[in-house]
Amino acid sequence: MGFISSVSQPFCGDCSRARLSSDGVLYTCLFATAGLDLRGPLRSGASDDELLQAIRSCWQSREDRYSELRGVGDDRLSAHGAPRVEMNHVGG
Numbered sequence: 001m002g003f004i005s006s007v008s009q010p011f012c013g014d015c016s017r018a019r020l021s022s023d024g025v026l027y028t029c030l031f032a033t034a035g036l037d038l039r040g041p042l043r044s045g046a047s048d049d050e051l052l053q054a055i056r057s058c059w060q061s062r063e064d065r066y067s068e069l070r071g072v073g074d075d076r077l078s079a080h081g082a083p084r085v086e087m088n089h090v091g092g
Contacts, residue, residue: 012065026055029064 012029019027024039036058041051 012067015064018059026058028059028062031067032064 015029017030019030019032019035020038021027021035024037024042025035026038027035036054038051038054041054046054
């Protein structure tokens, strides 16, 4: 058994995890509030290579640092001003 201590010991810079929601959105961060729509391209007949390129581009351009930035200032906001996301809201 292991624990993911993303808040007390952020690992954003080395993170290799992504989440695919049930409605086809790829999230590059557990705490993300927006992601990459994959359902649209899938329904439009995108090839495997096109999907791979979209995912690769999304992952390479990500700037997720939620756990590193949260915790300063307003208890309802993260340090960078985005709404604070708690684990009980994202299924954790």
